[in-house]
Amino acid sequence: MEVRRTAPVKLVVPDEYHDDLHETADQFRYCANQASDYCWDNTSYKNCVTSNSKARDALYDRLKDETDLNANLVQEAIRRAVHAVDSGVDRWKKGKRTNKPEFTSWSIVFDKRSATFYRNKISLATVNGRVEFEFELPADSPTPYEEYVLSEDYEFRTSTLQYDQASNEFYFHVTTRKVDDDGEAVEIEVSDDTGHQTVLGIDLGVNSLAVASTGTFWSGDEYDHWIHEFEKRRAEMQQRGTQAAHNALLRLGKRERAWRKQYIHTVANEIVDEAVAHDCDVIVFEDLTDIRERLPHADWHHMWAFRRLVEYVEYKAPEQGVAVEQVDPDHTSQRCSRTDCGFTHEDNRDGEQFKCLKCGYEVNADYNGAKNIALRYMRKRTHSLRSSPMSGSADAPVDVRITGGTQNGNGYQSV
Numbered sequence: 570m571e572v573r574r575t576a577p578v579k580l581v582v583p584d585e586y587h588d589d590l591h592e593t594a595d596q597f598r599y600c601a602n603q604a605s606d607y608c609w610d611n612t613s614y615k616n617c618v619t620s621n622s623k624a625r626d627a628l629y630d631r632l633k634d635e636t637d638l639n640a641n642l643v644q645e646a647i648r649r650a651v652h653a654v655d656s657g658v659d660r661w662k663k664g665k666r667t668n669k670p671e672f673t674s675w676s677i678v679f680d681k682r683s684a685t686f687y688r689n690k691i692s693l694a695t696v697n698g699r700v701e702f703e704f705e706l707p708a709d710s711p712t713p714y715e716e717y718v719l720s721e722d723y724e725f726r727t728s729t730l731q732y733d734q735a736s737n738e739f740y741f742h743v744t745t746r747k748v749d750d751d752g753e754a755v756e757i758e759v760s761d762d763t764g765h766q767t768v769l770g771i772d773l774g775v776n777s778l779a780v781a782s783t784g785t786f787w788s789g790d791e792y793d794h795w796i797h798e799f800e801k802r803r804a805e806m807q808q809r810g811t812q813a814a815h816n817a818l819l820r821l822g823k824r825e826r827a828w829r830k831q832y833i834h835t836v837a838n839e840i841v842d843e844a845v846a847h848d849c850d851v852i853v854f855e856d857l858t859d860i861r862e863r864l865p866h867a868d869w870h871h872m873w874a875f876r877r878l879v880e881y882v883e884y885k886a887p888e889q890g891v892a893v894e895q896v897d898p899d900h901t902s903q904r905c906s907r908t909d910c911g912f913t914h915e916d917n918r919d920g921e922q923f924k925c926l927k928c929g930y931e932v933n934a935d936y937n938g939a940k941n942i943a944l945r946y947m948r949k950r951t952h953s954l955r956s957s958p959m960s961g962s963a964d965a966p967v968d969v970r971i972t973g974g975t976q977n978g979n980g981y982q983s984v
């Protein structure tokens with residue numbers, strides 16, 4: 570395994586270039602999905618195409634014709650699909666559940682020929698030709714050019730451009746590879762149990778029953794509405810006080826329990842599906858022990874729903890090869906989930922809105938919580954890997970699945 574390092578650098582993108590980048594991302598995704606269609610075969614992994622040159626020979630001319638992408642972007646899109654199909658075939662061979670890779674997130678892969686670094690800016694190939702963007706950097710920090718391109722220890726590799734929908738900002742994720750004095754890639758040994766993990770964080774709450782770090786919400790409105798309806802009916806029957814009303818009350822109780830279970834089963838299934846769709850290995854919840862104290866507005870039926878939801882997910886996820894973990898929930902709602910910030914303060918949160926008092930990051934509070942839950946698991950795991958003499962690696966291979974891509978908190982990524 571190579572040692573890779575990635576760092577997100579924010580780009581200054583004037584409004585008039587937003588459409589160019591969005592269109593480039595759309596066409597890139599189109600090429601990747603076309604390549605995935607070509608390479609994947611549901612009947613047997615033996616029929617899947619995992620050779621990049623074979624896929625390129627079959628697809629390149631057509632995709633180059635159909636899109637406004639330059640040659641390198643088309644090739645990177647094909648390569649991305651082949652790589653994903655190859656991972657899928659690996660899972661399939663091991664008997665794990667797998668599907669045709671589908672590319673839905675906003676992400677464009679640039680290689681050395683489609684992205685050129687200058688001291689303070691970068692030039693990127695887009696559907697409208699080359700466009701230059703400046704980096705938005707904190708004062709006194711080294712420019713990406715100084716840090717990565719001039720570094721002797723690291724070599725610039727393909728990088729991805731990503732878009733953060735919540736803040737309407739573009740980030741160039743610079744990826745570099747560690748090299749030795751001769752310029753050869755440094756290889757490290759990683760045992761199976763330190764294998765790359767991708768994490769889905771889930772925040773439970775009253776406004777939304779559950780929110781995933783991918784930005785998917787499960788509203789609690791329908792659940793609350795029906796619980797309320799059942800309560801009204803129960804109150805009516807209790808007032809009558811007859812034997813018939815008593816029997817009806819028992820039947821109503823049965824129906825309500827069945828309905829609640831069914832509802833939570835559906836949400837649990839959808840959470841597991843969300844993890845599988847984003848190729849996550851772990852679903853992480855907050856530890857529920859003190860949830861009553863943390864959520865003073867939650868009713869008994871919310872408590873019931875949270876506990877059942879975790880229980881059902883714990884039951885269903887392993888069938889899909891997905892693990893379930895819990896982390897200490899302290900301050901996950903007050904902490905800024907931007908990995909370069911992490912500022913924690915109770916005034917960061919105002920009802921459903923989170924706004925970091927330090928860096929100004931504004932986002933839905935439950936989504937912020939879901940990211941923090943996933944990040945906390947990642948840090949915990951990073952720490953235990955580092956302190957384990959067997960791991961052989963200081964680089965914890967854990968990513969967090971977030972809206973539009975992945976995030977890793979320590980700036981390191983192993984591929």
Ligand SMILES: [Zn+2]
Binds near residue numbers: 905907910912925930
């Ligand atoms: Zn912040």
